[in-house]
Amino acid sequence: MGIVFRKRKKIGPLVLNFTENGYSSWSLKIGKWSWNSKTRAHRYDLPGPISWKQDKSRS
Template sequence: MPLHFRKIVKFGPIRLNLGRKGLSSWTAKIGRWSWNSRTRRQNVDLPGPFSWRSK
């Protein structure tokens, strides 16, 4: 089983996801809404165990 390097650096509502080759993606999270630069998806956390994700 290979080992993978992953590091997350937080700057307020922005999270930088760092991998072995550098910056792999970034995420903006404001309240219950978030957006990921790699998948280009929006997520909204709903009450309880539910969430909504765009395609």
């Protein structure tokens, strides 16, 4: 298993995601709700290490 470089830059509710190849995607996070531009998925953080996710393609 290889090592993967990832970096996140937060600017208020906007999160920019970077990989070793450069810019990857952006996310919007407001409270426990978030949306990712690459996967187009909505995610809601639940208590503990659990989250609920709804893909754009399945709605």
